[in-house]
Amino acid sequence: MDRQTLRLALIPGDGVGPEVVAATVPVLEAALTVQGVALDLLELDWGGERFLRDGAAMPVDAADIVRGTDAVLFGAVGRPDVPDHELVWGLIIGLRQQLDLAVNIRPVRSFPGVPTQVRDTDGVDLLIVRENTEGEYVGAGGLAHAGTGADVGIEVAVHSRPVIERAAHHAFRLARQRSGRLALVTKSNAMRHGYPLWDRTVREVAEQYDDVELEVVLVDAMAARMIQSPRSLDVLLAGNLFGDILSDLAAVLAGGMGMAPSANIRPGGDVPGIFEPVHGSAPAIAGRGVANPAACLLSGALLLEDTGHAAAAAAVRDALAAALLDPAHHTPDLGGVATTADVSAAVLEEMENLR
Ligand SMILES: NC(=O)c1ccc[n+]([C@@H]2O[C@H](COP(=O)([O-])OP(=O)(O)OC[C@H]3O[C@@H](n4cnc5c(N)ncnc54)[C@H](O)[C@@H]3O)[C@@H](O)[C@H]2O)c1
Numbered sequence: 271m272d273r274q275t276l277r278l279a280l281i282p283g284d285g286v287g288p289e290v291v292a293a294t295v296p297v298l299e300a301a302l303t304v305q306g307v308a309l310d311l312l313e314l315d316w317g318g319e320r321f322l323r324d325g326a327a328m329p330v331d332a333a334d335i336v337r338g339t340d341a342v343l344f345g346a347v348g349r350p351d352v353p354d355h356e357l358v359w360g361l362i363i364g365l366r367q368q369l370d371l372a373v374n375i376r377p378v379r380s381f382p383g384v385p386t387q388v389r390d391t392d393g394v395d396l397l398i399v400r401e402n403t404e405g406e407y408v409g410a411g412g413l414a415h416a417g418t419g420a421d422v423g424i425e426v427a428v429h430s431r432p433v434i435e436r437a438a439h440h441a442f443r444l445a446r447q448r449s450g451r452l453a454l455v456t457k458s459n460a461m462r463h464g465y466p467l468w469d470r471t472v473r474e475v476a477e478q479y480d481d482v483e484l485e486v487v488l489v490d491a492m493a494a495r496m497i498q499s500p501r502s503l504d505v506l507l508a509g510n511l512f513g514d515i516l517s518d519l520a521a522v523l524a525g526g527m528g529m530a531p532s533a534n535i536r537p538g539g540d541v542p543g544i545f546e547p548v549h550g551s552a553p554a555i556a557g558r559g560v561a562n563p564a565a566c567l568l569s570g571a572l573l574l575e576d577t578g579h580a581a582a583a584a585a586v587r588d589a590l591a592a593a594l595l596d597p598a599h600h601t602p603d604l605g606g607v608a609t610t611a612d613v614s615a616a617v618l619e620e621m622e623n624l625r
Contacts, residue, residue, distance in 0.1 A: 276302060276577055277310045279339040283317040285551025287345020289559060290566035293614035294343065298570045300621055301582035312339055318349035318357055327360035333368040336542055341573045344546035345566065350553050366402050369541045371534040373437050374400040375572070376517040376548060383595040384525040385605055391523045394500045397448070398520060399441040400513025402534055404428045407510040429464035429509065431471050438475040440537040441507040445482045448504055454486045455508040455516065468509065496520055517548055528562025528603045531569035535576060545573035559609045562601040564590060567617060589621035
């Protein structure tokens, strides 16, 4: 990669996606400029509008287009007049699979000054590593007896050892860099095949990381523990479905969906990652300029880190943390009255102050 230019594909998408991406790009640009790095933007109109116009949310060569860049910043997809699966599968899940972006990293960190609906979340700092290509979201199954009134929906979960292993290795490496604690989340008491394979495989991988302490927790127990004692957790490893659900739950500990970033990456691979807020297109608040851009800004920070710009990533995070200390910079989801643009401007100002 040319260290002096970051080639960034933007997929703003639908609803609040374009609003939070527009609030994030100037912040990333400012953080990179300080480091002497230019931003080369490729804006892609993929999403719901394109689907309505062309019958597809993205072009057939979408994965090749993305491969020509260093990273992707993605907003969200989903609009009320298009069936959800057309856009979620036709874009983000499709791209994750085509690029074989093996893991979805979802950090959850409480920011001082940000109110939460759960008591006592100070110091929460956990990281969910979600397997991103298989499990319940692999897309295998079908609809039998369709339209007869006796329709049968069949959704097959797929869990394969090499895919579990590569997610596990990444989770162990991250746990090693953090507190040395890793919790594997499965449901091996009620599900007899896929999740016991996860347990066996991850325990085998654990033998290569004797400096990491592994515990295996059932997903229902984990849901309760995440609320009752979130500071007892550090890195969590989960399959596609449980990782998806638990990360929305964990987001509440940090102030809600507007605060939760994510990264889709292939560890050690040379494909660009896709960085996106965990939230969707939030149609109820779209178009009003009040979406919280923090999740997208934090996704941008993950993107900068992954592409080798750690100092710029830290500058974005520190400036956001400083801005959020002041309730005047809280959007309505955090109980404030700030607009998306206000938060972006405040982060830019803090970045200047902290230099
Ligand atoms: N990766 C994705 O693109 C993705 C992820 C989830 C949902 N979706 C799609 O988004 C659409 C809406 O789905 P949903 O309502 O279940 O989830 P959502 O994340 O869009 O919204 C859930 C709740 O969080 C709020 N919210 C979300 N983002 C926010 C932000 N930045 N600031 C403030 N509040 C925010 C919303 O107003 C809503 O109350 C659907 O079409 C769904 O398929 C897309």
